[in-house]
Amino acid sequence: MKQRWTATVLAIALAAPLPQLRAASAPPPAPMVPAAELAKMRQLGARILFWSQEERDRNFPAMDTLFPGTVAAASRQPRPLPAGAPIALPEADAYLAENNVAGLIVVQDGRVRLERYARGHGPERRYTSFSVAKSLTSTLVGAAVRDGAIASLDDPVTRYIPDLAGSAYDGVSVRQVLTMTSGVRWNEDYTDPNSDVARMYAQPVPAGVDPTVAYLRTLEREAAPGSKWVYKTGETNLIGVLVTRATGKRLTDYAAEKIWGPYGMERDLFWMVDESGQNVGGCCLSASLRDYARIGQFVLDGGGEVVPAGWFSDAARAWSPVPGPGGRGYGYQWWVNGDGSFQAQGIFGQLIHIDPARRLVVAISGAWPKATGTDLSLARARFLDAVKRAVDGAR
Numbered sequence: 508m509k510q511r512w513t514a515t516v517l518a519i520a521l522a523a524p525l526p527q528l529r530a531a532s533a534p535p536p537a538p539m540v541p542a543a544e545l546a547k548m549r550q551l552g553a554r555i556l557f558w559s560q561e562e563r564d565r566n567f568p569a570m571d572t573l574f575p576g577t578v579a580a581a582s583r584q585p586r587p588l589p590a591g592a593p594i595a596l597p598e599a600d601a602y603l604a605e606n607n608v609a610g611l612i613v614v615q616d617g618r619v620r621l622e623r624y625a626r627g628h629g630p631e632r633r634y635t636s637f638s639v640a641k642s643l644t645s646t647l648v649g650a651a652v653r654d655g656a657i658a659s660l661d662d663p664v665t666r667y668i669p670d671l672a673g674s675a676y677d678g679v680s681v682r683q684v685l686t687m688t689s690g691v692r693w694n695e696d697y698t699d700p701n702s703d704v705a706r707m708y709a710q711p712v713p714a715g716v717d718p719t720v721a722y723l724r725t726l727e728r729e730a731a732p733g734s735k736w737v738y739k740t741g742e743t744n745l746i747g748v749l750v751t752r753a754t755g756k757r758l759t760d761y762a763a764e765k766i767w768g769p770y771g772m773e774r775d776l777f778w779m780v781d782e783s784g785q786n787v788g789g790c791c792l793s794a795s796l797r798d799y800a801r802i803g804q805f806v807l808d809g810g811g812e813v814v815p816a817g818w819f820s821d822a823a824r825a826w827s828p829v830p831g832p833g834g835r836g837y838g839y840q841w842w843v844n845g846d847g848s849f850q851a852q853g854i855f856g857q858l859i860h861i862d863p864a865r866r867l868v869v870a871i872s873g874a875w876p877k878a879t880g881t882d883l884s885l886a887r888a889r890f891l892d893a894v895k896r897a898v899d900g901a902r
Contacts, residue, residue: 563874570635571777579763579776586771591618594897610796610872633793634872637853644788645840649814650765656753674724679732686826692729693739719744736827740789747788758786772798803868823849854878
């Protein structure tokens with residue numbers, strides 16, 4: 508469980524742009540932060556795991572006031588989410604209260620069947636989602652494939668990021684990075700000061716060098732590409748770099764062009780940036796609850812002409828099993844469940860759950876009392892089962 512959140516915190520802690528790290532060929536970075544503010548931002552990021560409940564409630568909807576980032580503008584024509592037949596879910600109030608849920612929405616066939624807010628949250632506000640960003644980043648890979656900017660997922664990653672040539676990423680395909688099966692050795696233990704996730708941005712890099720690429724090219728191989736799954740937020744950040752290199756566009760700009768505007772998102776998307784001004788592919792976007800639901804609906808709808816036909820069938824395929832009960836697997840940055848449903852998820856209870864068989868999307872924004880835990884995950888799984896029973900019973 509620790510693997511799913513440790514690198515996220517590090518990415519936030521280091522999300523402060525430094526002018527000297529900008530690559531000349533990269534899209535223009537976010538507005539520069541005065542040097543005097545950098546230490547304060549990093550200290551703030553390092554404390555996220557230890558925020559009090561009051562601080563989580565106050566800060567999770569306001570990360571754009573604490574950290575640098577860029578924005579994808581809301582659509583001029585928001586996609587309606589009309590009301591559907593309400594479902595009876597007596598468990599909802601207790602679940603929201605016991606798990607510090609700020610927002611819950613249940614959408615079936617594009618219609619809202621349940622929508623609740625608490626803890627000062629509301630439909631007009633954004634909320635952070637931590638590693639939910641990974642699934643949106645992978646969807647932008649699909650868009651780049653559809654556009655021809657990425658010719659094939661079986662291309663070597665060095666074709667798009669030649670800076671990695673001569674490293675352990677030689678012979679690793681885009682697909683293998685996308686599924687976290689590169690075979691490159693990685694330690695994501697945030698409690699270990701010598702772990703990769705702790706050291707990734709610890710050293711300065713030369714001007715014009717991407718900090719993610721600079722660190723990943725120093726790693727060693729531990730297994731043949733495609734043979735071993737290891738959760739690596741560093742590689743999701745690398746996917747973000749790959750999309751930017753392939754398209755020549757910042758992730759927020761590409762998301763605005765391909766999804767946020769055309770699909771009809773109603774609020775601006777905020778996405779944090781790293782030291783180089785690159786949006787953090789593995790973390791840290793903020794959106795409204797209804798727009799998280801629209802992301803799920805976009806996936807259910809197949810992505811239209813934004814991604815290749817069948818993209819989400821492949822994305823939600825369990826390319827590798829993952830540890831734990833329930834027959835879970837990992838796809839293209841999506842967690843795949845044994846019953847055919849799949850989800851984007853982040854620490855402190857953030858979720859976009861998609862059940863294709865029921866044409867169902869459940870989005871949750873919240874502030875769990877701790878970053879993660881088996882007890883919290885099991886309680887959420889039981890609640891999702893209750894939602895599905897309610898939906899089935901109301902048909």
